[in-house]
Amino acid sequence: MNSTVLELIGSVVFIAPLVTLILLSFIGWTPLKSRENVIKGIVATGQSVALFCALVVGVAFVGQYFSTGRILPLAVIHHPLFSFNHHSVDFNLQLDGMNIWFVLMATVLSNIVGVFSRHYLHRDPGFFRFFYLIVLFLVGVLIVFMGSSFQIIFMGWEFVGITSALLISFFTLRRETIDNALHAFWAYRVSDIGLLVGSFLVAASIPGHMFGELGAHRYPLPSELALIVPFLFLFSAMGKSAQFPYSSWLPRAMEGPTSSSAIFYGGLSIHAGVFLLLRMRSELMVPTPVLVVMAAVGLVSCVYGVLLSQVQSDVKSALAYASLSQVGIMFVEISLGWSQIAIFHCIGHAFLRTYQILKCSSIIHQFVEFEDAHQHDIDRAKAGILSLLIARPRKGRLFSFSFDFALRAASGPSDIVTTLERISRFFQRGEDRWLALIGRGATTQNPGQGGIRG
């Protein structure tokens, strides 16, 4: 296929969701936002067009691979943002032999979740808000997967983080959802430091760097940055993919609607860290200590996820920890240089986990109906596949250890947040006392006492 035509088709993969987002932004200010059919139609069209174009590009790449033995990167969008003082920032997106599979995964899963959500959230007051955030998330995740440099990946990374937090707190009437959203957002923001700093250091060390053909050339970093930058990227990937010790946010993130939990923490968002590591492995020379730490993190996270999934009281949390352990295995695969295996593992896992999370609420419902039909608790031996939902009595030291570990892990970064809040209040009291001193008055209202004054 003509490369120009292919570039055009590839650009539509990103442009279609973007246009959908812009349309929804305008609709949001009009009475049309309460019309479900309009929203469904626009979102479905945008997602379907993106999926179709991604399929076309994917097929073209497969054909290219079989004919030439390689897949060359295809620059689909090149938009210069600004430039000054020899520092230019361009918004470049590309499709290549690695990210096409992730892009296909993103477009397929978003379509599936879109279809599911049309029924799942029918007549929900937040129908428009949900689809707006899902499309915004899709735009962000496409920027992550299609970005041609680490700085572009960071742009999409931020979109993924904010949409995740807003969707976790989708059911805003409950206080717990807001707290859990903040918990997750904190983990995201801290891990974003790594990618932000690392991307700028790479841009300064390798000016004009853009991702090339998969594995064709790995750039060496200056000696003072050779260890720092990969560790920063690893730090970022750990936070986004909820690896130990940044895992406490993952089960809390299941507060959101089932469809958003599926696409975020089953399908796409949790694998963004894996994608980042794959890019890093492909583009930069990564020193061995980083690979060792990556493998160690993956192994520990895998064991951690398996242990904690045994002691969860709800199926979504159990699936969350199961995802965590699988992603840990992917970290190990990447550290060993098995990038192709990691890609296949990632895509297969994404589809499986998305299916499981989407299905879990239905299974519970069916289970309850089944029990009601039988009018007594079901005998485990006769329950068939539903036996998976019947809690088995567990005992033993491993279970006790897992339970205690889970309780400790549940606090997670709350301790850090509490410490920072204490420091903040200490400074605020100091400011108030200083103000009172020079203003010759009593200290102002205790910062801890707030509330609404109507």
Add this chain to the structure above:
Amino acid sequence: MDSWSVLSSWWSLCVLFVGACLVELWRERKRQLYYSRGFALSVAIIAGVLVLLQGGSHSSPVPNDDLTSNVLSASSYVSYIRFSADYVFSVVSIGILAAAILFCPTAPLVRVRMSRIFAMQALIFGMIHVRDTEWFLVLGVALTLEFIFAVWYDSKNLLDDEQRFTRARALTAYHGVAVGAMSVSLLLRLVDQTGMLAHTATLGMVDMACLCVASAISFGIFPFHGWVLPFFSTPRATVFLPVMCIQAGLLFFFRVYAPIVSTYNHHSLIFVGIPVVGILYAALLFFGESRLKRIPGNLYLSHVCLMAISVVGLDAASFTAAILDGVNTVVATLGLLGVCALLHSRFGVRGVLVPTGLGTFFPEIAVCYLVCVLSLVGFPGTLGFIEEEVLLGQAVGHHNLLVAVIAIALTLNGFSSFRLFARVFMGQPVLGHDSETKLLIRERLIIYSIIAVIILNGLAPSFIVDSLSHIGH
């Protein structure tokens, strides 16, 4: 001097605002103390037109005096925009004054001495356009004194606030020091000009130190920031005084502080270390904040430190980063101030420890708040991201540690902002829905404008970056 020259000179702006001040004084003498939006908006519109005429008149030479050809000459217009800091300041100044007018609640809820506001605006335009440092200092002293008097007038009207006089005294103390420092500097310069005292290095250092202290207090950089947070959190329903304060602060920063620091001690540990400490301190201070109206103040503190980092130890291109940061800070802080003022005037919301669910009734305000805080923490797609890109792009390679410090500070600010967003706009609504919860047209207009400015400049930043980069150089 023909009519065109008169209209397009900055004198016309000063005359306009002095005239408006006199009109307001006359109304106040007749006990009409309540705010007249129509008159204020008319003055702002006329000032806006005069500023546009300024831009047209200072473009490339025109062959005739035809007013129409000057105004419609787009290319020469754009070239003027690119080369004049005065023009940018003037546009920003008029813009945020107009926004403050649109945000201001209707009478009879509000008692605003607009005469004072117009007088301060006239002084600000004078400070934008004067070239001599001595005249700048004279106007700066007058402006600071007006500011102090305005704060005391405000304090007398805040009958439900026990801390009003404490705050006013503290603010007077800070700005009194600034007035004193400016006066000392002015005196030294006048004495130097008359030749009564021999010019020595010591006197020069004293002069520079006084200017540094005065400007640092005026724009509220750490450790002279103590007045900023109480001032921004004062429970008033209008944003006029904060707007004047921000304008004055930026003027002092770009006209006094930045040239001194970049010329004299651009590698000094003090001028690098203090803003670095300041940005982390501001981020930590913000972390445990629960008072709604302190949000703009906290983020403003972080950004003045960022601007100070930009101009210190780096090159002219970093001035562009500082100016971009200034524009972003002005627009986003104005949006936040307006949001807080709206919430305060409609529901009396001042502090939040539990979610209040106001987003259910005020989705536009929630979006405006979110866009403004995301811009102030450098979220992609907003003006703040462009400023962050420019700043970090300059910092990397000069001071790699700065990149980490800025990233940490932005992270803390981002979390704190989102937490307060969640507390204010999410959760179970605690206030009943009634007709008062609908936004007025003027409020919608200004909110949509702020969102549009932030997002459009974030998505298509080349115009603003190109325009400001010439000023930086």
